[in-house]
Amino acid sequence: MTPSTLDALIEALRCLPGVGPKSAQRMAYHLLQRDQRGAARLAAALGQAIEVLRHCARCNTFTELEVCERCANPQRDHRLLCVVEMPADLAMMEQTHAYKGLYFVLMGRMSPLDGIGPRELKLDRLVERATDGVVEEVILATNFTNEGEVTAHTVSELLGARGLKVSRIARGVPVGGEIEHTDIGTIAQALIERRSV
Amino acid sequence: MTPSTLDALIEALRCLPGVGPKSAQRMAYHLLQRDQRGAARLAAALGQAIEVLRHCARCNTFTELEVCERCANPQRDHRLLCVVEMPADLAMMEQTHAYKGLYFVLMGRMSPLDGIGPRELKLDRLVERATDGVVEEVILATNFTNEGEVTAHTVSELLGARGLKVSRIARGVPVGGEIEHTDIGTIAQALIERRSV
Numbered sequence: 001m002t003p004s005t006l007d008a009l010i011e012a013l014r015c016l017p018g019v020g021p022k023s024a025q026r027m028a029y030h031l032l033q034r035d036q037r038g039a040a041r042l043a044a045a046l047g048q049a050i051e052v053l054r055h056c057a058r059c060n061t062f063t064e065l066e067v068c069e070r071c072a073n074p075q076r077d078h079r080l081l082c083v084v085e086m087p088a089d090l091a092m093m094e095q096t097h098a099y100k101g102l103y104f105v106l107m108g109r110m111s112p113l114d115g116i117g118p119r120e121l122k123l124d125r126l127v128e129r130a131t132d133g134v135v136e137e138v139i140l141a142t143n144f145t146n147e148g149e150v151t152a153h154t155v156s157e158l159l160g161a162r163g164l165k166v167s168r169i170a171r172g173v174p175v176g177g178e179i180e181h182t183d184i185g186t187i188a189q190a191l192i193e194r195r196s197v
Numbered sequence: 198m199t200p201s202t203l204d205a206l207i208e209a210l211r212c213l214p215g216v217g218p219k220s221a222q223r224m225a226y227h228l229l230q231r232d233q234r235g236a237a238r239l240a241a242a243l244g245q246a247i248e249v250l251r252h253c254a255r256c257n258t259f260t261e262l263e264v265c266e267r268c269a270n271p272q273r274d275h276r277l278l279c280v281v282e283m284p285a286d287l288a289m290m291e292q293t294h295a296y297k298g299l300y301f302v303l304m305g306r307m308s309p310l311d312g313i314g315p316r317e318l319k320l321d322r323l324v325e326r327a328t329d330g331v332v333e334e335v336i337l338a339t340n341f342t343n344e345g346e347v348t349a350h351t352v353s354e355l356l357g358a359r360g361l362k363v364s365r366i367a368r369g370v371p372v373g374g375e376i377e378h379t380d381i382g383t384i385a386q387a388l389i390e391r392r393s394v
Contacts, residue, residue: 005242005249006259006284012242015235016213017227022377023215025285028246030214032259033304036247038212043243045202045209046228046236052202053229062203062229087203088222107230180219 006032058129061087061105070102077101079136083126083155085109085143088180093141098188101139104129109142110151118154130159137165139194143178144171167194203229255326258284258302267299274298276333280323280352282306282340285377290338295385298336301326306339307348315351327356334362336391340375341368364391 006028013024031039055061056068063069070076080101084090090103104126110116118124130138138159142148156166170193179187203225210221228236252258253265260266267273277298281287287300301323307313315321327335335356339345353363367390376384 005246005261009242009246012235012239013213015228015232015239016210016224018220018223026215027213029283029285031212031243032246032250035212038209039243039247042209042212043240043247045206046240046243049202049206049225049229050233050236050240064202086226088226 055107059103059105060107060125061090061103075100078134080139081130081135081137082139082141083152084141084179085148085151086180089141089143092179092182092184092187093191096184096188096191098191106142106151109145109147110154111147112150118158121151123155123158126155127158127162130164131162135164137167139191140166140168141179141191144174145176145178169194252304256300256302257304257322258287258300272297275331277336278327278332278334279336279338280349281338281376282345282348283377286338286340289376289379289381289384290388293381293385293388295388296336299332303339303348306342306344307351308344309347315355318348320352320355323352324355324359327361328359332361334364336388337363337365338376338388341371342373342375366391 009032010021010024010028013019013027014021016024019027031042052064053062054064054066056063056065056071058067058071061068065072077100080099081104082093082099082101083104083106084093085106085108087105090105093099093103106121106126108116108121110118110121129135138155140152140155142151142155152168156168159166169187169190171190174182174186206229207218207221207225210216210224211218213221216224228239249261250259251261251263253260253262253268255264255268258265262269274297277296278301279290279296279298280301280303281290282303282305284302287302290296290300303318303320303323305313305318307315307318326332335352337349337352339348339352349365353365356363366384366387368387371379371383
């Protein structure tokens with residue numbers, strides 16, 4: 001007897017991470033009852049994002065352009081390439097104002113237990129990017145979790161074998177912590193104290 | 198430097214209840230990176246729901262029709278009207294198979310502290326519905342929270358003054374608990390033991 005349109009909305013909301021059946025129901029009622037404008041805005045934003053956003057051909061982050069503004073900016077130091085897991089990490093690095101180089105966003109991390117290895121993470125694209133002849137140093141700023149460390153180790157082996165200088169931001173970031181949730185001062189310190197690996 | 202389309206999506210996701218800036222960011226990355234089909238389905242479901250769903254002219258629940266299938270069903274006992282807060286409560290009542298009457302969904306509850314009184318809850322529509330000359334008994338099945346009890350009390354005064362028999366489902370539902378999260382057996386018992394108010 002429940003209307004199928006409502007069921008479809010509740011079911012569709014469950015594609016959001018961390019949203020179970022009860023939360024999805026609550027969200028659907030909230031949107032329909034109290035925030036139809038928000039729902040319309042969300043529908044439009046989703047459609048627009050799917051339509052317009054793509055991965056930057058150089059740094060792999062989300063952008064509307066073929067090459068994002070940051071990668072196209074001659075003011076940045078193109079000899080430095082900082083590798084991060086997610087765009088949120090990149091945003092935190094930028095907020096430190098302690099780094100003027102470029103980035104490569106992995107859009108994930110190695111997770112052998114989940115079957116995410118170098119191939120699934122498409123590390124060959126990072127290798128290709130880092131060996132463009134301009135990059136001199138690759139700074140690894142993956143998280144200091146087990147998975148982030150495995151990722152950093154794998155990347156350093158791959159790039160070190162190709163004669164690139166590879167460094168890791170200093171362990172000023174608390175062990176087991178995540179960059180996204182670290183204070184800016186700690187990240188700035190970790191950038192300065194990066195060590196060769 | 199962050200693309201505005203991505204920012205717009207993250208901002209739009211915050212219209213969901215219980216979703217702060219970090220969750221919204223996580224949801225946006227998840228959808229873009231791992232579940233673009235889910236995102237497209239969600240956008241379509243939102244658009245469809247806003248377009249198609251309305252409130253049943255009789256019971257006020259969400260439906261695609263002018264009058265929902267349940268209210269239009271001659272097999273139901275039209276002399277009984279059960280008042281619930283939300284469609285989720287209605288769904289739980291139905292699952293008990295202990296009730297064959299009709300419903301009125303308030304789509305909320307009185308909350309004096311939040312400025313939600315009888316007018317904001319549009320209790321006049323309930324009064325109009327309950328005084329159609331067919332309804333003989335109104336069963337109050339609002340939550341046994343403070344707000345649900347205030348709502349039940351107000352409704353019983355409004356309808357009692359018009360000579361209607363008003364009952365409250367038995368307090369088999371734990372005090373402070375919510376109907377949506379109660380087991381079906383307890384709800385069935387509470388329906389049977391409803392008392393006149």
